[in-house]
Amino acid sequence: MISHSTTHAVLFPFMSKGNTIPIFDLALLLLTRKISITIFTTPANRPFFSDSLSDTNINIIQIPFPENIQGIPPGVESTDKLPSMSLFPPFANATKLMKPHFEKALDSLPPVTFMITDDFLGWTLDSANKFDIPRLVYYGMSAFSMAFSISAASILRTEVSDDEPFSVPDFSGIEITRNDFDVPLREREPKGPGYEFVMEQLMATSKSYGMLVNSFYELESVYVDYCNCVASPKLCCVGPFCAVHEPPKVGS
Ligand SMILES: *[C@@H]1O[C@H](CO)[C@@H](O)[C@H](O)[C@H]1NC(C)=O
Numbered sequence: 001m002i003s004h005s006t007t008h009a010v011l012f013p014f015m016s017k018g019n020t021i022p023i024f025d026l027a028l029l030l031l032t033r034k035i036s037i038t039i040f041t042t043p044a045n046r047p048f049f050s051d052s053l054s055d056t057n058i059n060i061i062q063i064p065f066p067e068n069i070q071g072i073p074p075g076v077e078s079t080d081k082l083p084s085m086s087l088f089p090p091f092a093n094a095t096k097l098m099k100p101h102f103e104k105a106l107d108s109l110p111p112v113t114f115m116i117t118d119d120f121l122g123w124t125l126d127s128a129n130k131f132d133i134p135r136l137v138y139y140g141m142s143a144f145s146m147a148f149s150i151s152a153a154s155i156l157r158t159e160v161s162d163d164e165p166f167s168v169p170d171f172s173g174i175e176i177t178r179n180d181f182d183v184p185l186r187e188r189e190p191k192g193p194g195y196e197f198v199m200e201q202l203m204a205t206s207k208s209y210g211m212l213v214n215s216f217y218e219l220e221s222v223y224v225d226y227c228n229c230v231a232s233p234k235l236c237c238v239g240p241f242c243a244v245h246e247p248p249k250v251g252s
Contacts, residue, residue, distance in 0.1 A: 002036040002059065002110045010106070010133070012040040014118035015065070015095070016079040019140050020045075022214045024052050025241035026116070026138070031056060032244055038109060040102065044077035063101035069094040089193040096123045103127050116212060122204030134209035142215050143235060147223040149185060150230055152176065156185060170226060206232060214239035 002008050009030055013023035027037050037058045041049045042065040049060050065077040071087050072094065082091060106112065106127060116136045117124040128135035139146065151170045156178060160166050165175040178186055184195035205211065210233045217224055217237045227235045 002038070006034070006036045007113045008036045008038065008110055010038050010040065010109070010112050010115040010117075012102070012115065012117040012121055012124060013138070014092075014120040014140075015042065015045060015077055017048075019118050019120070019138075020048070021052075022140070022239075022241050023116075023118075023138060025244065026212075026214070026238075027053065027058055028056070028244040029238075029241055031058070035113075036110075038112075040105070042077045042098075044075060061105050063098055063105060066094045066097035089197050092120050092197055093193065095121060099123055099127060103130065106131050106133075114209070119201055119205060119211075122201040125204040125208055128208075137205045137208045137211045137233075139205075139211045139213050139235070141213075143213055143220045143223040143227050143237070146213075146231075146235070147171075147226045148176065149181070150227070152181070153185070156181065157188065159188070208233055211235045212238050214241050216240060 011023055011027055013020040023039070027039060030037055038061060039049065039053070039058055040061050040063060043062050044065065046060065046062045053060065067074065069090055071090050073083065076082060076091075079085070079088060079091060082088070102124065112131065112133045114134045114136060115124065115128055116138050117128075119137050119139045125135050148168060148171075151168050152166075155166050155169065160178060162179045163177050165177050168174045168176060184190040184192070184198060187195075190198075213224075213235055215224075215237045216239055219237075224235055224237060
C-alpha cells in the first residue's frame with residue numbers, strides 16, 4: 001500500500017529484456033532510498049516481472065498490449081519473441097495504443113512524484129504532462145554512443161562511403177565508419193517508419209525533464225559533458241544500477 005506522503009515513482013520499461021532488466025536494478029536502487037514504486041508491464045511479460053521482483057513490495061500493474069497489429073503474431077509482447085527484428089518499428093509504434101490504459105491506471109494511483117519511462121515510450125510524455133508528473137527518460141545506451149550519434153549525424157548525411165573511416169567532428173583522433181552505425185542512422189537519407197519512430201522519440205525526450213543513463217560520470221565524463229553541452233534535457237549518470245544486489249526486505 002503506497003501512502004500519500006511517500007515519494008512515489010512510476011517505472012515503465014520497454015518490452016525488451018535488455019531494456020527491462022536494468023530497470024529492475026534501478027527499481028531496487030530506488031527502494032533503498034525509500035521510494036515507493038509502481039511498475040507497468042503487459043500480461044505476457046507479467047510473470048517475468050513477478051519472478052524478478054518477488055521479495056519486494058513493488059506494485060506491478062499490467063495493461064493490455066495492443067492486438068491485431070499487422071505483422072505481429074498474437075501473444076508477442078516482447079521483442080525477443082518477434083520472428084524478425086524488421087518488425088521492431090510496427091511493434092514499438094503499436095505501444096502508443098496503450099496510452100488510454102496507461103492513463104486510466106495513472107488516474108487510479110496515489111500521487112506520483114515522477115515517472116521514468118523508456119526512451120522508446122515517447123508517448124508517455126503526453127500522459128505525464130496530462131497528470132502534471134515530470135517524465136524522466138531511461139536511455140538504454142551510454143553517453144558515449146549518444147555523443148557519437150549526435151556528432152557524426154552531419155557526416156552520415158554526406159556521401160561518405162560505407163567503410164571509409166572518418167573523424168568524428170567533435171572528437172579528433174577518433175575514426176569510425178558509416179557501417180559502425182545501425183539503420184536508420186546509417187542511411188544517407190534516412191526515412192520510413194523506423195526513422196520516423198526515432199525522430200518521434202528524440203522529440204519527446206527533448207521535451208522531457210531529464211535523461212537517466214545506466215553509467216557513472218567518471219567512466220565517460222567527456223561524453224556526458226558533451227551531451228549536456230549540445231543537447232537537452234540534462235543527461236544524468238545514476239548507474240551502475242546493478243550495484244544493488246540485495247532488495248530491501250519487504251516492510252523495512
Ligand atoms: C503508428 O501508430 C499510430 C497509432 O496507432 C498509427 O496511426 C500510425 O499509422 C502508426 N504508424 C506506423 C508507421 O505504423
